[in-house]
Amino acid sequence: MSSRADVFATARVPETWFVEVVRTWAFARRNVIMARRNVFFVFELTFWPGVAMLSHGLLTRFLVLDAKMTAFILVGTVALSTVQVCQLDVAYAVLFDIWSKSMKHQFLTPIGIRHMAVGSWLVGVARGVTVFALMAAIGSWAFGFDFVGGGPGSLALFLLGCCLCSLIIGLFVCSLVLLFGTRAETSAWAAVNFTVMFSGIYYPVSVLPEWAQAVAAGIPLTYFLDAFRQGYGFEAQFAHAWLKGFALTGLYVVLAHWALASAITRARRTGLLLKLSE
């Protein structure tokens, strides 16, 4: 019997930092394969962002907005599309398994939230940056808009901020799905629209009623948009916007991780984890 125990011990993979990378990479690779084989990924990556950029750009022409106001609107448009596409990838870490009813297999393995979140988020970052590049190209070609107008450093921070906001939204979507099952899967597309109202995507948060401004102050994307738009000559609405944005992001990443961990534990208690596999 001891020789058989040795067989099992040899077959097991020791827990190292490299194994952490392997587990994370497995999720990233799955998202890449799915993106290559499913037509809805192509629409997410090209059609909807392209339509958004062209229609909003044309709206600025119709309203005869000057270059500064056009920049305000198009920065919002590109931020929304980037966040939307990037957060979908994080949500797919759970949604793929829900749609294919294979949820339990994933939770039978010795993985942590970090593996599925970071793995799928990395693909989301790549897709988000692709969406940004596509929209930047359309904006530059059709409306003469310069997306590096705020400086390359500001652009890099803005993109990082957008992607981190996507991680938070994606994790909250995963939590909702594991709390409420398939009824909550539409939150993957709806959640980001919460930011449209409050984060100052198409208008400055100063036009919002006071209570809504308080909500806006709790959303990191509000600060990233505010800081990035300062590069286009807009007045700052928040002091130390980058700092506050990233500090809030850090806090929400921890909260979102806790929320997802709690949702998984609850799904194990209620049996939802099994129901989502049947």
Place this chain on the structure above:
Amino acid sequence: MLAVDAKDLWKTFRSGWFGRRRKEALRGASLQVPRGAIFGLLGPNGAGKTTLLSILATLLLPDSGSATILDHDVVREAGAIRRRLNMASGNASFVWSLRPPEVLSFYGGLYGLSGRRLRTKVDQLIEQCELGPYAKTEYNALSTGIKQRLAMAKALLNDPEVLFLDEPTLGLDPDVSIRLRAQIAALRRERGTTIILTTHYMREAEELCDEIAFIKAGRILAQGTADELKRQIRIGDVIALRLDPAAPRGLGELPGILQLQARGEHVDCTVDAVDKRLPEILRWLYEQGVLVRDCQVHEPELEEVFVELAR
């Protein structure tokens, strides 16, 4: 040495508004499975088989009671268990666009396998489970039998010490079922894997399992080898006789005869203990002047034990 030690497990599922509707899935289920055994878990639909396996597989949390797998607690040490355990079910499903090698690579990655080791393992399982011809077919386009083979291959990725098979041959062709059963037997023989199997096919349980537990309404009603269960349930052995002339009156009143079925010269006597009753019956028939032209003894099938317990 126990691979599985579950004590007094209770689980109630709540549904509806404020969890008003309740369904007790497990009501104090206890189970001990020795290491290296093939253990059958039998019971009617809704008996609690899948709930019990899911708790042991760390997919479900029990309301109360305790369970250990390879001495690790299923609630507190889920991570340690998941490294050493795997599961395949008859209705398994995987992400629709992935091909069999990609499914195995994905889950292999989650078990920490990478590079050459992962490729070798995937190739080996593809060959072992005869998935080679379907390597380029997306999961959605696979037949039920091939999907089941893939589920089995996935379950072997981490060389599990404990393997749960939830109705693994459900809906499979007989030849595929036979091969799968051979694979299960080989796993225990060659690697010493502890296997817990739920099935509705009694012959499968009788052929494969060293020990069987019968679960009903969330409780383990009986546990033992197939022979022990047959004796425990006391559904009796059948003595099939061909008599000349036909069965005389009074045969059914003899002590130890549980049931008597007569069809012309053929008589089936179900008795409590064949060793004791057969000589008594033959002696009585001789005294009645009845000639016994044929006499056969049938042991009860496990299926009959199942029916009796499920009643």
